[in-house]
């Protein structure tokens with residue numbers, strides 16, 4: 262079946278998967294969604310025998326239907342190779358009674374690598390298929406992890422440039438060091454004096470600024486996005502939900518065909534939405550537990566039906582989830598209603614910062630405070646020796662609350678989104694108050710000793726690398742900055 266994509270906010274814009282990937286965001290400011298969600302065309306039993314690449318092909322070919330078999334396989338093979346430090350790509354690890362799907366074995370040690378290892382290949386292929394001659398400029402707002410993963414993915418890829426904006430005071434020391442030391446002639450990184458929402462809103466505005474786009478097209482550039490607003494980010498994330506299910510069955514923790522829960526540490530709602538697509542494609546999923554940190558807009562939304570960003574933006578120990586405007590929720594709203602309703606609701610959000618939307622769905626909102634997050638890390642470490650990063654720990658703490666509330670005994674997978682080394686300072690602080698004030702880079706060595714694991718190669722010695730990107734700009738100056746960079 263051929264799947265076309267349309268905007269969440271209207272019905273006029275119909276494009277193929279590859280066109281949606283090149284464009285990133287729809288003309289009307291909406292997000293591209295598949296017109297219908299395809300069902301898997303293989304018996305679920307088969308997934309246990311497939312390796313990650315094979316599974317990726319079987320799943321992606323159902324969604325990205327205008328890519329040929331040869332194109333898709335080439336993209337998959339170039340993405341999921343020895344850039345990952347395990348052949349499994351996304352191993353399921355058991356610690357105590359918990360199942361962790363570790364999505365941090367790629368080059369930047371966070372789950373963004375799962376999609377951003379393949380997106381550049383999908384995008385380049387798409388540009389060729391659609392006769393795009395301009396240079397593709399990837400504009401990216403990051404809460405810390407997307408930026409680095411996108412930089413790694415696009416560095417020195419012909420025909421592309423990448424510009425990343427991160428909140429100057431809103432990312433971990435390791436995250437920042439990873440970004441500002443990025444090599445590659447086509448890369449550009451700037452801190453902004455604002456938070457992630459400011460960066461994301463400004464970037465989305467550039468995408469819908471027709472005058473600016475026309476001017477830059479004259480100069481030979483078109484924009485695209487590496488954020489999860491791009492369907493090319495979302496589609497590859499569907500794969501690992503199937504993969505986790507297969508591994509659960511293989512390890513004897515789940516009977517083939519039985520239902521499973523996933524608990525997902527959530528910010529922009531991209532990761533968990535991929536789980537929703539997996540379910541709608543035929544994966545037996547019971548609940549999707551959406552775990553937030555203190556910026557618990559989504560928790561409130563799923564509990565009350567009111568989405569309200571009129572609140573203080575809090576800086577927490579899980580910075581990649583410090584978000585009030587979760588872009589991908591728009592896609593869920595569309596799937597639960599239609600484009601008229603979605604457009605109206607998004608209009609309300611931009612005018613008043615709140616909206617109401619009541620619908621039954623399979624999501625459950627939970628959240629964890631900083632002390633709860635720290636306690637989860639410490640307790641699990643003391644019980645099992647397994648060290649979670651701060652984001653994964655939000656999910657673990659949230660899941661424990663969910664169990665307390667519901668006594669649900671459905672097998673559960675906690676989606677583990679980052680290596681603890683990426684947030685070593687806070688992880689150590691959680692484990693032992695003696696480490697309250699360690700230097701963020703010394704923390705890597707200490708964590709290695711305490712946990713008996715090796716510092717991941719990509720961040721070893723990162724504090725000694727040369728800083729190549731020093732720009733810091735005001736939050737309303739993004740579009741000027743972009744214009745100046747693209748002379």
Ligand SMILES: *Cc1c(COP(=O)(O)O)cnc(C)c1O
Nearest residue numbers: 406528529530531532581678679
């Ligand atoms: C991006 C990120 C998240 C949030 O994922 P979304 O898709 O934005 O919901 C959670 N944890 C880590 C470590 C991340 O980098």
